[in-house]
Amino acid sequence: MSTETETPIAPEPTSAASPEAAAAPAAAAPSPERPSRPGRREGGGGGRGPRRDSRRDNSAKEDDSGLIEKVVFINRCAKVVKGGRRFSFSALSVVGDGKGKIGIGYGKANEVPEAIRKSTAHANKHMVTVQIKGDTIPHEVLGEYDGGCVLLRPATTGTGLIAGGGVRAVLEAAGVKNVLTKSLGSKNHIAVVNATFEGLRKLRVAEAYRNALKSEG
Template sequence: MSNPSANPSSNSPAGHNRGPGGRGPGGRGPGGNRRDGRRGGRDNAPTQDEGPELFEKVVFINRCAKVVKGGRRFSFSALVVVGDGKGQVGVSLGKANEVPEAIRKGNEGARKRMTKVQIKNDTIPHEAFGVSDGGKVLIRPATPGTGLIAGGGVRAVLEAAGVHNVLTKSLGSNNHQAVVNATFDALKQLRNRETIKALRAPVATSEA
């Protein structure tokens, strides 16, 4: 004959209501310490986009040292490229005493200086040659499937503008800022057929 005191929970009313987790039906069972699904859904809810998604690229970060009485004082400059991938691109140089602040300033400046450039079917409408200081960059249109044949600052600017098939050649200085500005200058020279017709129309009318 079994001793009733050996298993006190078998005779107590509360023992019949305990589940596998040691709590009643209203308590926590297995995995009861997890958050409510409704709360998790609220935390993971997608946020609304505040604006169009922009391509941001830090091309180069330069460190400058100033010698003072107590030692050396460092400052930083960040060359940033920003674009929407649909024909708008901007370039700026941000300067500050800390790297994150320099990048932030460069990002804001590039967003303010965004310029619309002409793109035709993921490539450029014609050949262009850009010059800035010692930087010289040649860009040529390419057939679909060629890809973005560029590197360094040239590639960053073209990716931000949304060009996917192009041939490039850097012929001048290797300075990052000069190359980026030369590429930006070449993109600003691009014109599509409609723009060229509009520019030539008044000349043809006056001669007639």
């Protein structure tokens, strides 16, 4: 009696992977990332934001309409909330045509460009005409606003604009090129700018003063 033995059937060999599939895992392997230094967030700065001095732009800029737009000061305010700190910005701007027409604006926003846009728009809306004499002022004047006090004195041609900070920004926008100034009060930018503005509004040329006397008489 013969016994039959069953030979096991080997499974069909699977097709070899293509070279592209074999190279895929190597290509998909993530590259080692550079470890970040402790105490820093994405974007740098450690969450403190840019320094106040780096955001100050004292350079005059002339737009398409011929107006001189000048950013005097940008302030940052931080509000502490549950998730961290929330920043807001306020901008103080001066706008003038360089011919005696000038305006001051103040704007607040959560971003610096939007705050500057609001302040310049506010300045354009509230522009007034001041009386200047050539490239200087007709007489000495003392401007006061809140704690700010600014003295303005006329100067001869060639003296230049002896002023700094917010006083210089206002006088440049108004078109004054020869003047002597001195800040006698608070150093707050808003107070100094508005004191200079009030001083310019007090100016009167001789012809306008005579006409005013004739109209009253």
